[in-house]
Every structure is written in structure tokens, then in C-alpha cells.
Amino acid sequence: MHELSTPPLAPPAPGGLADSVYETAELSPTLVQFSRHTAGPTAAGTGTGAGPDAVGEAGSWSPVTAARFRDEVLGLAKGLLARGIRFGDRVALMSRTRYEWTLFDYALWSIGAIPVPVYPTSAAEQVRWILAETEAVACVVENEDHAMTVGAVCDALPQLTEIWQLDQDCVRALTAEGGRVPDTLVHRQRLAVTAESVATVIYTSGTTGRPKGCLLTHGNFTAEVDNVLAGWGSVFTDRPGEQPASLLFLPLAHVYARMVQVASVRGGIRLGHLAEFGADVLLPALASFQPTFLHAVPYVFEKLYDSAQRAAEDAGRGELFAQAAETAVRWARANERRALGHGTGPGPALRVRHLAYDRLVYQRLRAALGGRVRSVMCGGSTLSRELGLFFAGAGMTLYEGYGLTETTAAITANPAGRPKFGTVGRPIPGAEVAIAEDGEVWVRGGSVFGGYLNHPRCTAESLHGGWLATGDLGALDSDGYLTITGRKKELIVTSSGKNLAPAALEERVRSHPLVAQCLVVGDDRPYVAALITLDPRALEHWQQTNRRIPVDEWSALADDELHLEIQRAVAAANTAVSRAESIRAFRLLPKEFTVEQGLLTPSLKLRRKAITDWYAADIEELYSA
Known part of the structure; x- marks a missing residue:
């Protein structure tokens, strides 16, 4: 095998992820670790209604210091102990990206419990599967819709005893309930956490089958983030002495966002949370938060x-x-x-x-x-x-x-x-x-x-x-x-025996401004073809520029000039491959693939089998002509 390695820049860290919260608060209590969005009718305090992080309007940001974050984490950890959460218990988190998710993560890690993230778009059957396999004893949800999703499968989850709802002030209620629990009980459990202890169970995206739960340890996270901080600290801000700041809008149910969260807490990076990342929400939030760097897709x-x-x-x-x-x-x-x-x-x-x-x-x-x-x-x-x-x-x-x-x-x-x-x-x-x-x-x-x-x-x-x-x-x-x-599992083998990895070809087609998604097909077929969806805003702009007035979605796709434009994108992509690997036919689809249809993973990857099943008739037409 052709191998390459890079020497580590950070030594292995002992203990658990929650330790840094208490250490930073002791050494730098006034350091601003988070900024909470204060737009909207709710205040910036812990657990207030829908939460300021759920609001994407332009507005001010309220600071959360290291000392305040430590106190909030400790208070919530005591509340969790008061409600019976014990060392090693698994607790599911089903919410969009918001400050309270981070608060629950560190409170659970403070008592040696294990958070299990669940995408807020998950169907009831997906929720049932994850909560049953992890034997989660409690579930934190964001709102009533999520509570109903979990409630619909509760009968199949005898081990699940608690559902806490963020927009019903569950953080405040739990913190109040833990008022009589001594701090020492939290610290005793926190200090029992080692680098080898499981920190979280994160489920894979499931592009090729049922998702599997990955057991990630506290040591896995510290090995990742401490070396990233050491190797890329210089790119987080270009001004000497300035505290780096980043706005997190990736889903915290995904490992990438969890890594960003942990790196920010360990690296002294001011972090903000944003529940949505559509342009109408993200751009105003970026303008008011003014990050020095970003993590994005x-x-x-x-x-x-x-x-x-x-x-x-x-x-x-x-x-x-x-x-x-x-x-x-x-x-x-x-x-x-x-x-x-x-x-x-x-x-x-x-x-x-x-x-x-x-x-x-x-x-x-x-x-x-x-x-x-x-x-x-x-x-x-x-x-x-x-x-x-x-x-x-x-x-x-x-x-x-x-x-x-x-x-x-x-x-x-x-x-x-x-x-x-x-x-x-x-x-x-x-x-x-x-x-x-x-x-x-x-x-x-x-x-x-x-x-x-x-x-x-x-x-x-x-x-x-x-x-x-x-x-x-x-x-x-x-x-x-x-x-x-x-x-490797997505290799397409045509009936002539030609092997093709479709991702690179799909990416080249997708680089055209009009194209939203592209799925290449051709297994056991005489040639390669593609299903293509269009970006609605780009299509509308193209129609206005070319003075097209479509009657409906299908009439728009029947436009000869539009087909010619997409044909140019396909032809440009084909220049990078041999004729046997090139796309010979394509079909424009009226709607984009979505998570709700089950055609995309929550991290927006194509579910190939699901798409080919859904559009089986369209694929047959591509090869019947």
C-alpha cells in the first residue's frame, strides 16, 4: 500500500471532554465562549422559550462567559442526576443547532452519560430504531412536533422514561430540580471519565443501507480537535490578539458540527449557534455576528x-x-x-x-x-x-x-x-x-x-x-x-463490463449553475445515463433572461433551449472521461431530491438505491428510446 503519515502536534489528552469547561472557567472566567442571538421576543437566558438561537434575523448577540457556561453546565448536570440519569446512560438529543444542545452535551459528559444525536428531520421509524438500539433512557426534543414523533414510538421503547422539551423551558426546570444535589457528586462522576470512555453514539448517514451507530470516545474527539487547533490555529483569525469567532449553522446531529463545538470550547473560540442556514437567515446573522472564520459545506x-x-x-x-x-x-x-x-x-x-x-x-x-x-x-x-x-x-x-x-x-x-x-x-x-x-x-x-x-x-x-x-x-x-x-460500493458496471466511479462525473455536471443534483446510472446497462434536477432560483433567472414564461414545471423542462444548455453541461463533463464512461442520455426531473422523500441523507448525500427505485420508470425510458 502507498502510505503517508503526519506527526502529531498535540499529546494525547487524559480525562473527558467536560474537563475543559471547568478548567477554562477557573483560569479565564471572563473569556467569552459563546454569543447568543437576542433577536425576537425571548431573552438570552438559558432555556427561554424557543430560544434566541432559533431566530435568524439580524440582531445583537449576548455574551456567555466561561464562568457562566460552567455554572449552567453544572446546574443542568445536577438536574439530570436528580431525574435519575446515571454514569453510562444514553440520552438522545433531537433538535436543530442551538445553544441548549451544547449545554446538554457538556452536562451529560459532566456526569459520564452518553449523548445520542438524532436528526430533527428523522421519521418516527428512524427515531424508534436509534432509541431502541442505543437503549436511550431519556430524549431531549426541541418542540412539540419532535415530541409527537418520539411519542408515536414510545410503546416500543420500554427503557425510555423521560422526554424533555426545549421550548417548554426544560433546561430551567431541570436546573431548578437539581438545586439540592451537591456539586461534588457531579465532579466525582466527571473525574471518572477517561479518554477511553464512550463520548457519543453518532449514526452514519446510511447512504448504502440502515445507519450504524459509531462509538466515538472522548479520546477520539481530543485527538481530532487538539491537532486541528495546533495545525490550523493561524487561519482562525488574521489579526494578532483577536479572539477567533465562528457561527455554527451545521446540524449538531452530524459529527462535523460536534467536532466544531468541541474545538471551540477547547480552543477559546467564541461560538454562535444558528438553527437554519438558508440565505435569507444566514446572511443577516453573519452580518451581525461577524465571524473571523467558518466551518461549512x-x-x-x-x-x-x-x-x-x-x-x-x-x-x-x-x-x-x-x-x-x-x-x-x-x-x-x-x-x-x-x-x-x-x-x-x-x-x-x-x-x-x-x-x-x-x-x-x-x-x-x-x-x-x-x-x-x-x-x-x-x-x-x-x-x-x-x-x-x-x-x-x-x-x-x-x-x-x-x-x-x-x-x-x-x-x-x-x-x-x-x-x-x-x-x-x-x-x-x-x-x-x-x-x-x-x-x-x-x-x-x-x-x-x-x-x-x-x-x-x-x-x-x-x-x-x-x-x-x-x-x-x-x-x-x-x-x-x-x-x-x-x-467503492457505488461503482457502476455497464453491461459491457466497463467500471465507472460516478461521483466525479456527477460533480462536473453539477458545477453548472442551473444544475442542483445529478445521479449517474448505468449498472448492467449498455451505456451511462443521468437523472438531473435543476436549481429553482437559477431556473427562474434563466427563464427571465431568455424571456420564457412556463405554464407549469413540466412545460419548463420541455424547453428545447433549456435542454441544449444542460446538454452543454453534460458534454463538458464528458470531456474528462472516455466515451465508454460518458453520459449518453439524461432526463430532467421537475423537483429536487429531498430528505423528506427519503432520497437524501440528513447531510444531503444522495441515497442512490432510493432514487433509482423512486424514478425507475424514468430510468427505463432513458434506455427504451
Whole structure:
């Protein structure tokens, strides 16, 4: 196997994740660890109604110091003990991203209990499965809808004895109930937690079958976040002496957001929570919070780019934007070559053009994210090289990484100051990456989990002497940067015996502004075809620009000019593969794949089997012509 490793930058940490809350409060009690949104009718105090973090309007942010956070965590931990939660108990959390989730995480860790995240969009059967398998004794929900979902399956969960509702002031009620519990009882249980203790059970996205619960330890998290803080601390803010700040809008049910939460608490990063991340909510919140860096998925920046391009075209500045985009890409490419030791950087003429477009275009993009963001840690799906270059040229470097639930988020990332766009970087400090003979990516390190809950066979199939077989296909280049080329289980084999990893081809089609999603099909078929959905806002803009007035969704898709535009996107994607691997036919669908349909995972990955079953008739038509 072709192997590559990076030495660790942080020593293994003893104890549990909650320890840092009490240590920071002792050493730096006035340090602002969180900012809570104060827009809306509710105050910023703990457990007040729907919670300020659920409001996405522009407004002020109320500080939460290290001492206050410690007191709130301790008070809630005592309340949990008063209600019978004990060391090792599993407690489910079903909510959007909000401050109270973080509060419950650290309160549960303070008494050695184990949080089990559940996506708030989960169906009743999914909730039943997770709560039954983990034997959760209690469940925290955000609102009445979530309570009804859990209530619908309670009869099948005899071990579940409590349901606490955030918008019914459960934090305040539990804290009051724990008033007579001595602090020492919490500390006694907290100090019994070791690095080897299970910190959480996080379920995989389930793209290829029923989700499995990953047992992640306190040591897995500290190995991950302490090395990330040591290796990328310089990108969190570009101003000496300034406290880094980040707004968290990723779902806390996902391992990536949980890693961000833990890193912020351990690293002294001011953190805000936002329950939604649609543009109408996210942009005003970013403007008022003004983060110094962000953690995000590529989707956010795809939408930001498309919106900026449409706005420029609507204002008659489309040509200006196109020239600015080209300059940004050239600028970033020159800087990339210099950072990797292959060039001297941008020349004088390019520097002049870049400065001019910075004033005209790039500053506006940065202002949309609050004005202070210069770096973004990006993961969860593939980021196109061109998009990464564009944003780097516009003054915001996207550091793409790669990881799984099983690796406690990132196992590779582009190094600070030396990103190679289009790759997912090098092993993070303390991690190793290897490419097996069949092209599968194997990884090893302190952040790699110990196994799946109640699935010893799956654990044995995935772990081999400390190495995790990821199921992803990839390659290491001469500089040690990893590129992911597809999923091993998602290989398409045509009737002629041609093998194809569809992810890269799908990503190329999806890079067109009109395309929202693309699913390549072709197993046991004579050629490769694709199902394509369109971005509604981009389609509306295209229709207005081309003076189209569709009667309904289907009439819009029947437009010959629209088909020709998508055909160009498909043809451009086909240039990267052989004829046998190219898309020969495609079908436009009237609606995007959604989580509610069961066609996407909660982290927005395609559920291939579900989509091909749902659109079986459309696929048959692709091959019957």
C-alpha cells in the first residue's frame, strides 16, 4: 500500500471532554465562549422559550462567559442526576443547532452519560430504531412536533422514561430540580471519565443501507480537535490578539458540527449557534455576528457564487463579474503554485487587475459573510477546484478536508497556507493515510473509532489492525495530497463490463449553475445515463433572461433551449472521461431530491438505491428510446 503519515502536534489528552469547561472557567472566567442571538421576543437566558438561537434575523448577540457556561453546565448536570440519569446512560438529543444542545452535551459528559444525536428531520421509524438500539433512557426534543414523533414510538421503547422539551423551558426546570444535589457528586462522576470512555453514539448517514451507530470516545474527539487547533490555529483569525469567532449553522446531529463545538470550547473560540442556514437567515446573522472564520459545506459557497453571478447579470454587470472571476482564479492558481514551490506568484499585471476587482467585486462577497472571514474549513461533500480557486482569489481560502463519522470528522485537510484546490489535503497531524491495491482509502490515527454499536461483523469488516477501510476510492499525488474519486460500493458496471466511479462525473455536471443534483446510472446497462434536477432560483433567472414564461414545471423542462444548455453541461463533463464512461442520455426531473422523500441523507448525500427505485420508470425510458 502507498502510505503517508503526519506527526502529531498535540499529546494525547487524559480525562473527558467536560474537563475543559471547568478548567477554562477557573483560569479565564471572563473569556467569552459563546454569543447568543437576542433577536425576537425571548431573552438570552438559558432555556427561554424557543430560544434566541432559533431566530435568524439580524440582531445583537449576548455574551456567555466561561464562568457562566460552567455554572449552567453544572446546574443542568445536577438536574439530570436528580431525574435519575446515571454514569453510562444514553440520552438522545433531537433538535436543530442551538445553544441548549451544547449545554446538554457538556452536562451529560459532566456526569459520564452518553449523548445520542438524532436528526430533527428523522421519521418516527428512524427515531424508534436509534432509541431502541442505543437503549436511550431519556430524549431531549426541541418542540412539540419532535415530541409527537418520539411519542408515536414510545410503546416500543420500554427503557425510555423521560422526554424533555426545549421550548417548554426544560433546561430551567431541570436546573431548578437539581438545586439540592451537591456539586461534588457531579465532579466525582466527571473525574471518572477517561479518554477511553464512550463520548457519543453518532449514526452514519446510511447512504448504502440502515445507519450504524459509531462509538466515538472522548479520546477520539481530543485527538481530532487538539491537532486541528495546533495545525490550523493561524487561519482562525488574521489579526494578532483577536479572539477567533465562528457561527455554527451545521446540524449538531452530524459529527462535523460536534467536532466544531468541541474545538471551540477547547480552543477559546467564541461560538454562535444558528438553527437554519438558508440565505435569507444566514446572511443577516453573519452580518451581525461577524465571524473571523467558518466551518461549512461546499453547498453554501456554490449558492453564494451563483447568487452573486445572478445579481451581477441582473444589474447589467455580468461581464464584469466574469472577468473578476477569471482574475480571481488566475490569482489563486499563481499563489497555489508559489506555496507548493512551483512558481513565483502573481505577476505585476495580474496584481493590478486583482486589486481593481477586489474593490469592485471581491469586497462585496466578503461583506456578505460579515466582512471578517478570510478562511473556511470546508467538508461534507466535494468542492470543485474552480470554486476553491475563485474564493481564494476573492480573499476567502476554503480549506477542504475529508473524513467520516468513523474518523470523528476530518482525517485529512489542506495544510494552513498551502492548500491544493481540488484535493482534500494531507493527513491531519497524528493521522495516516494509505491507498490499497484496489484504490480504497485506508486511514489510521487517534480519531478513528473503535467500532459500531451492536454490529461486530461490520466492525470486523471495517477495522484491520487499527486501519479503517473507508469504502472510498482515492489517490495520493506526488506532494502527498489526497483526491477522492468515488465510493467503492457505488461503482457502476455497464453491461459491457466497463467500471465507472460516478461521483466525479456527477460533480462536473453539477458545477453548472442551473444544475442542483445529478445521479449517474448505468449498472448492467449498455451505456451511462443521468437523472438531473435543476436549481429553482437559477431556473427562474434563466427563464427571465431568455424571456420564457412556463405554464407549469413540466412545460419548463420541455424547453428545447433549456435542454441544449444542460446538454452543454453534460458534454463538458464528458470531456474528462472516455466515451465508454460518458453520459449518453439524461432526463430532467421537475423537483429536487429531498430528505423528506427519503432520497437524501440528513447531510444531503444522495441515497442512490432510493432514487433509482423512486424514478425507475424514468430510468427505463432513458434506455427504451
